[in-house]
Amino acid sequence: MQIFSPSADTWFRAGLAAFAVLVAALALVGGGYARSEYLTQVGWTRDQQVPFSHKHHVGDLGIDCRYCHTSVETATRAGLPPTHTCMTCHSQVWTGAPMLAPVRKSLATGEPLHWRRVAQLPDYVYFDHSIHVDRGVACVECHGRVDRMPLTWRAKAFEMKFCLDCHRDPAPHLRPPEQVTRMDWSDWSEDRAEAFGMAAMRRFHVEPARLDSCEICHR
Ligand code: HEC
Ligand code: HEC
Ligand code: HEC
Ligand code: HEC
Ligand code: HEC
Structure with missing residues (x-):
């Protein structure tokens, strides 16, 4: 055959x-x-248990990032809010909304809400929020206009080049640390921003040559 x-x-x-x-x-x-x-994955949204909107909560209601992301100034991770943070308001407003049923269930069972991440680095990259916030690098530099996102997406490609472009010349990206959570901060003229950036670089002894080395992000 x-x-x-x-x-x-x-x-x-x-x-x-x-x-x-x-x-x-x-x-x-x-x-x-x-x-x-x-x-x-820039611009991707993901299906979430609850369709949480930064546009509503930050853009319209004006809630500060740190109300929900409480450890952003003090730790490597910004942290995602526990259920009781939502319930401080949602035990009063939108109490019976079907959209919020998973939040109420989470409160009742003690089982935390599970959020699917949109802005995550691979494990082999080390990142620390607190030092960026402390030096005056704004959330918007890395996360974009979160206050305009009905569902959250990744605004910037978290590629090595993205990090290095700033690490090699951080001065133009620095602002007063108390302004980091403001999304629309552009009060200053270019000259004033530049002078501020240079002064901040000296004050914090920021050395671009050191920030460029591999061990900073790959430990
Ligand atoms: C400071 C008060 C406050 C907190 C905290 C809060 N919300 Fe809300 N939320 C509101 C208000 C007010 C509305 C109604 C907004 C509107 O319709 O204008 C709302 C609306 C919503 C809606 C309906 C859809 C929408 O966006 O209008 C969802 C879903 C929601 N919230 C989820 C959450 C979750 C999840 C948390 C916790 C991570 C949370 N909220 C925390 C005040 C709050
Ligand atoms: C009322 C609570 C609340 C406030 C205020 C808030 N967030 Fe969030 N944030 C959440 C919740 C809940 C999630 C998880 C669901 C999601 O991805 O939308 C989240 C997710 C995120 C993520 C995506 C993280 C990931 O990898 O998936 C970023 C980035 C973020 N928030 C930035 C901000 C910034 C910047 C501000 C201020 C301008 C802010 N948030 C204000 C509740 C809040
Ligand atoms: C220099 C860039 C940069 C700045 C500035 C920055 N983030 Fe992030 N953020 C990241 C990166 C990178 C990740 C992913 C970290 C990981 O996966 O290890 C992240 C993750 C997050 C997450 C996901 C949960 C977590 O605990 O990591 C939240 C929420 C968040 N950022 C909120 C904020 C807020 C609020 C601010 C401003 C106060 C801010 N970020 C400033 C780069 C930045
Ligand atoms: C917009 C500017 C900017 C961007 C984007 C940025 N950084 Fe930074 N980064 C800084 C500044 C400023 C410092 C503080 C440097 C100092 O004080 O010496 C810093 C410090 C760090 C440190 C701590 C260094 C140390 O002294 O130990 C790490 C780790 C780091 N960055 C990782 C990252 C990673 C990973 C990314 C990309 C996902 C990133 N950064 C994106 C500006 C930036
Ligand atoms: C400021 C932070 C930072 C510094 C400094 C840095 N890297 Fe990276 N590196 C990253 C990030 C973020 C990624 C993840 C890229 C991605 O997921 O696409 C990465 C990814 C990588 C990868 C995986 C392949 C790739 O290109 O995606 C290699 C290999 C690498 N880095 C080597 C190095 C070497 C060698 C150095 C020193 C010359 C270095 N890195 C310095 C942030 C950094």
């Missing part, structure tokens, strides 16, 4: 040739693909 038809060899060769063309094509588009939104 014949397993391969006489034409099988021809098909096999044609397949090989097609594969080679595909590999070459992938190598060509590879450069663009590496920076595409598919890989960086």
